[in-house]
Amino acid sequence: ETGVTQTPRHLVMGMTNKKSLKCEQHLGHNAMYWYKQSAKKPLELMFVYNFKEQTENNSVPSRFSPECPNSSHLFLHLHTLQPEDSALYLCASSQGSSGRNEQYFGPGTRLTVT
């Protein structure tokens, strides 16, 4: 295991539902990331947090709302999603937010929007 856990592993939700994805890292890292992985865009960076502060929002629609209460936990709150939002959502962490720092990925949450 990489030291990054994600729950749930699978999620099916309707377009009117509200759900949250959770990520926890046990590596003592300072930076955490959300990625969306789909067939069209295999690794699409969504958000970056460094020391709990959001440092990157890659033009993500507001129906995705991240939350980072501390350096070990990261959430992605979902509401009013569209079917095209169905994808694998990956969380990652690293010692710092520089691209030179190795990123440790969790196993992902497979999201299906119906």
Next chain:
Amino acid sequence: QQQVKQSPQSLIVQKGGISIINCAYENTAFDYFPWYQQFPGKGPALLIAIRPDVSEKKEGRFTISFNKSAKQFSLHIMDSQPGDSATYFCAASKRDDKIIFGKGTRLHILP
């Protein structure tokens, strides 16, 4: 604008053969080039990385070849094994900036 172009999209290699995945970049400020490996049901994991001050880096059966003037780098997997079947992502980054991933190559090694 795609800053890191990866090819091929998919690759099938016989067991024991050499797998080669190529990447090209545009930004000459990039100075760190990692490769990540992703198995089904898992997140990507760092496999090997290179800096542009060397032209080659080898770790076991995995070798990165780097051509700074051509702005290209490639991953070679020698004696490819079925257990190497995975998706491979090249990436690039520069100091104090985020990492940019390629679109990935799905590698399948025939037993």
